[in-house]
Amino acid sequence: MTAFILRRSSQSIIVLFIMSLLVFSGVNLVGDPVEMLINPEADQAEVERVIKELGLDKPITEQYWYFLMNAFKGDLGTSFIFGEPALKLIVQRMPATIELALFSLFISLIFAIPLGIYAGLKPESKISKTIMAGSILGFSMPTFWVGILFIMFFAVYLGWLPSTGRGEIGSFLGVKSSLFTLDGLSHIFLPALNLALFKLSSVIRLTRAGTREIIHQDYIKFARAKGVAESRVINVHLLKNILIPIVTIIGLEFGSLIAFSTVTETVFAWPGMGKLIIDSIYNLDRPVIVAYLMIIVIFFVFLNLLVDILYTLLDPRVRIQGSN
Amino acid sequence: MNILNRILIIMIGCLLSNMALAKDLTVGLKSEPSSIDPHYHNLGPNNSLSAHIFDTLVGSNENQQHYPNLAVTWKPINDTTWEFKLRKGVKWHDGSDFTADDVVFTSKRAANVPKSPSGFGTYLKGKTFVKIDSHTIHIKTEKPYPLMPNDLSTVKIISKKYGEGASTSDYNSGKAAIGTGPYKFVEWVPGDKIVLKANPNYHGALKGKPAFNKVLFKPIKTGPARIAALLAGDVDLIDSVPPLDVARLKKNASLTLTSGPSNRVIYIHLDQFRENSPYIKAIGGGEIKNPLMDVRIRKAISLAINRDAMVAKVMEGIALKAGQLLPAGFHGVSPNMKPDPYDTKAAKKLMADAGYGNGFEMTIHGPNDRYINDAKIVEALAQMLSRIGIKTKVETMPKSVYFKRASAGGPNKSPEFSFMLLGWGAGSGEASSPLRALLHTYDKSIGMGRANRGRHSDPAVDKIIQQALSTVNADARGKLLAEATEIAVGKNYGVIPIHYQMNTWAAKSSLSYQPRTDEYTLVMGISNN
Numbered sequence: 001m002t003a004f005i006l007r008r009s010s011q012s013i014i015v016l017f018i019m020s021l022l023v024f025s026g027v028n029l030v031g032d033p034v035e036m037l038i039n040p041e042a043d044q045a046e047v048e049r050v051i052k053e054l055g056l057d058k059p060i061t062e063q064y065w066y067f068l069m070n071a072f073k074g075d076l077g078t079s080f081i082f083g084e085p086a087l088k089l090i091v092q093r094m095p096a097t098i099e100l101a102l103f104s105l106f107i108s109l110i111f112a113i114p115l116g117i118y119a120g121l122k123p124e125s126k127i128s129k130t131i132m133a134g135s136i137l138g139f140s141m142p143t144f145w146v147g148i149l150f151i152m153f154f155a156v157y158l159g160w161l162p163s164t165g166r167g168e169i170g171s172f173l174g175v176k177s178s179l180f181t182l183d184g185l186s187h188i189f190l191p192a193l194n195l196a197l198f199k200l201s202s203v204i205r206l207t208r209a210g211t212r213e214i215i216h217q218d219y220i221k222f223a224r225a226k227g228v229a230e231s232r233v234i235n236v237h238l239l240k241n242i243l244i245p246i247v248t249i250i251g252l253e254f255g256s257l258i259a260f261s262t263v264t265e266t267v268f269a270w271p272g273m274g275k276l277i278i279d280s281i282y283n284l285d286r287p288v289i290v291a292y293l294m295i296i297v298i299f300f301v302f303l304n305l306l307v308d309i310l311y312t313l314l315d316p317r318v319r320i321q322g323s324n
Numbered sequence: 325m326n327i328l329n330r331i332l333i334i335m336i337g338c339l340l341s342n343m344a345l346a347k348d349l350t351v352g353l354k355s356e357p358s359s360i361d362p363h364y365h366n367l368g369p370n371n372s373l374s375a376h377i378f379d380t381l382v383g384s385n386e387n388q389q390h391y392p393n394l395a396v397t398w399k400p401i402n403d404t405t406w407e408f409k410l411r412k413g414v415k416w417h418d419g420s421d422f423t424a425d426d427v428v429f430t431s432k433r434a435a436n437v438p439k440s441p442s443g444f445g446t447y448l449k450g451k452t453f454v455k456i457d458s459h460t461i462h463i464k465t466e467k468p469y470p471l472m473p474n475d476l477s478t479v480k481i482i483s484k485k486y487g488e489g490a491s492t493s494d495y496n497s498g499k500a501a502i503g504t505g506p507y508k509f510v511e512w513v514p515g516d517k518i519v520l521k522a523n524p525n526y527h528g529a530l531k532g533k534p535a536f537n538k539v540l541f542k543p544i545k546t547g548p549a550r551i552a553a554l555l556a557g558d559v560d561l562i563d564s565v566p567p568l569d570v571a572r573l574k575k576n577a578s579l580t581l582t583s584g585p586s587n588r589v590i591y592i593h594l595d596q597f598r599e600n601s602p603y604i605k606a607i608g609g610g611e612i613k614n615p616l617m618d619v620r621i622r623k624a625i626s627l628a629i630n631r632d633a634m635v636a637k638v639m640e641g642i643a644l645k646a647g648q649l650l651p652a653g654f655h656g657v658s659p660n661m662k663p664d665p666y667d668t669k670a671a672k673k674l675m676a677d678a679g680y681g682n683g684f685e686m687t688i689h690g691p692n693d694r695y696i697n698d699a700k701i702v703e704a705l706a707q708m709l710s711r712i713g714i715k716t717k718v719e720t721m722p723k724s725v726y727f728k729r730a731s732a733g734g735p736n737k738s739p740e741f742s743f744m745l746l747g748w749g750a751g752s753g754e755a756s757s758p759l760r761a762l763l764h765t766y767d768k769s770i771g772m773g774r775a776n777r778g779r780h781s782d783p784a785v786d787k788i789i790q791q792a793l794s795t796v797n798a799d800a801r802g803k804l805l806a807e808a809t810e811i812a813v814g815k816n817y818g819v820i821p822i823h824y825q826m827n828t829w830a831a832k833s834s835l836s837y838q839p840r841t842d843e844y845t846l847v848m849g850i851s852n853n
Contacts (some may be wrong), residue, residue: 043771
């Protein structure tokens with residue numbers, strides 16, 4: 001196991017390096033940040049001062065070298081727009097995004113798995129057909145549009161939930177999150193549901209497919225023949241076996257929830273990393289774009305590792321290569 | 325018992341009066357400021373926010389007219405010296421006194437903030453601040469400098485006590501964010517909210533005592549989400565209402581919409597410096613001498629633009645036809661200039677006279693996320709120009725790509741495009757701002773023509789602009805600026821104005837917002853209906 005983790009880590013350093021090279025040269029090809037940032041009334045002298053201040057007067061290779069040197073020291077550059085360390089800006093907004101992703105994951109799992117199992121067990125029933133039709137809607141409707149629709153219905157028309165922003169922040173066992181206050185929960189519900197919709201649909205379909213396949217396996221038939229209670233057949237024999245593909249998908253998709261919650265965060269003005277990256281791309285805040293993508297790469301590498309380890313726990317047949 | 329009753333009544337009275345005062349306000353903003361430091365980033369959203377916390381010497385009202393703010397009077401006492409008398413009895417938010425030392429300190433810091441992506445150096449260079457007594461300042465320049473009040477209406481005065489050694493982070497955290505303005509800084513959670521509270525000791529130069537106890541700014545970037553937040557009652561006021569929604573929202577009795585012209589003109593820059601312009605070809609694609617060098621062609625293009633249709637159809641009626649660089653009412657605007665009429669016949673004749681009776685091919689460029697409906701304006705322009713025989717192609721792109729190419733995308737960092745849509749907001753609130761940046765000959769050494777992307781150049785215009793910039797008498801200067809506009813725009817067609825952008829604010833019906841030409845959203849401009 002240790003050898004496996006070590007090998008994975010060294011691989012990810014190579015991935016990080018290649019990624020940094022790609023992203024750095026990529027963002028530096030596009031546009032001119034000074035044109036974005038400066039007051040149009042500024043004269044040529046002021047423009048030159050800003051170019052120098054941001055270090056854009058140096059050749060791109062030199063800029064990259066500085067970036068690498070500083071990155072080794074844990075400094076991923078300073079935001080052009082905010083004048084603060086890019087890493088600090090991202091870390092500042094990370095809790096909001098993570099709580100949104102966790103909550104939407106929670107919503108999608110508590111609904112998707114029971115619904116999917118039901119649809120798998122009774123594929124011909126009307127309810128199952130409705131669930132499946134609904135799941136098609138879930139991933140074919142654009143997030144932006146659904147988000148606005150949610151706001152119009154739940155916030156404007158019914159007036160039940162707030163339309164925008166993050167709620168009050170509470171603290172529980174030293175962890176600060178808006179999930180710990182009622183106001184916070186009322187704010188997070190709509191964006192989380194919006195973000196969960198796509199995942200909800202794919203997990204329903206995955207669960208259903210898994211259930212359909214496994215329910216005909218010999219061990220299920222044997223368990224039933226042995227007289228094991230139906231609830232135990234479903235909750236233990238079935239559930240444990242359909243979880244493997246679901247864990248893979250959830251692991252990867254949790255990463256994408258965090259990395260690409262940009263649309264939902266923009267619609268609901270959620271102060272997370274997604275909104276930060278979108279604003280940074282619009283305004284060519286290069287250091288923040290680079291730092292963000294580096295962090296996301298680390299995130300995905302880590303999640304993949306976690307998924308691989310979880311596999312072995314769920315299915316003893318799967319052995320990590322190199323562990324013995 | 326009697327006493328107890330009285331105390332009870334007084335207590336209830338206090339409670340009620342407190343409740344009457346304790347009004348809170350939530351504002352939904354399209355763009356979030358990048359800092360609380362008033363000298364860090366000289367851009368609209370930042371200047372707008374810091375105007376709540378900090379004051380300038382010279383105030384700038386909703387029409388960008390000056391009023392006494394921290395300075396009560398200002399006048400030139402000789403050719404190279406301006407005298408500013410400061411307001412007495414002004415207190416900083418911590419209770420200490422505002423004096424001339426704070427102003428001198430500000431003049432040193434404002435242009436030298438580390439990492440500033442757009443500073444105030446443009447407004448402060450060449451000026452020496454001298455303290456005469458605790459409430460008098462002399463500002464010396466090398467040459468006569470008439471735009472002193474305009475320049476000083478942009479720079480926020482900070483406290484020396486808190487500003488010394490303070491970094492931008494110290495302002496963002498609130499440690500140094502001590503001003504003299506109507507509201508005190510409470511908290512900034514980036515991406516989420518900015519909280520201010522009333523300053524009961526405000527000197528009152530702008531609309532008297534603060535009307536709200538607590539103010540919350542929420543950045544809501546997307547238009548539909550901003551409108552939804554207002555409709556849901558989560559915010560009390562929003563800025564930048566998209567024109568498409570204005571008509572529908574106006575019918576809603578629970579809202580008050582206010583629109584007003586801005587200082588931003590939407591115009592066309594035309595390549596006037598290349599014999600062969602890269603995006604202009606003869607019909608069929610052959611090389612051709614750049615027709616935009618000929619003033620008759622430029623005039624023909626102006627006559628081919630149906631500005632009424634542009635305003636009514638493309639801008640949904642939320643814009644004003646433009647015939648020069650600033651709408652009426654601003655200093656230096658010409659009273660003689662009107663928007664060109666729509667006259668394709670005259671335009672075609674001009675084309676024929678200039679030897680382009682068969683037309684030519686041209687690609688027109690524009691941004692698609694910078695000005696209100698910018699991509700649609702470019703498309704409409706293309707259709708209008710094709711009616712006089714100019715075969716047009718349209719290319720629009722995000723501003724992050726567009727502006728670099730428009731300014732320096734060509735060889736030797738020259739402007740790349742032949743024909744491009746742009747906008748100019750006159751931050752100084754008078755006509756010298758667009759004239760020196762857009763129509764003066766591009767000249768790095770004297771800081772002129774920085775945004776002259778068509779490289780229009782007319783020595784006669786340059787001379788008048790420079791003369792105006794050293795004329796202290798306001799009336800005489802205004803006449804010179806008007807004259808320069810009449811030649812550069814009216815006669816030379818150095819740029820072709822299309823319309824002045826209008827901005828719309830929407831508030832819940834109990835409030836209404838006084839539109840500002842500088843596009844700022846100031847809580848001080850909100851009144852109760």
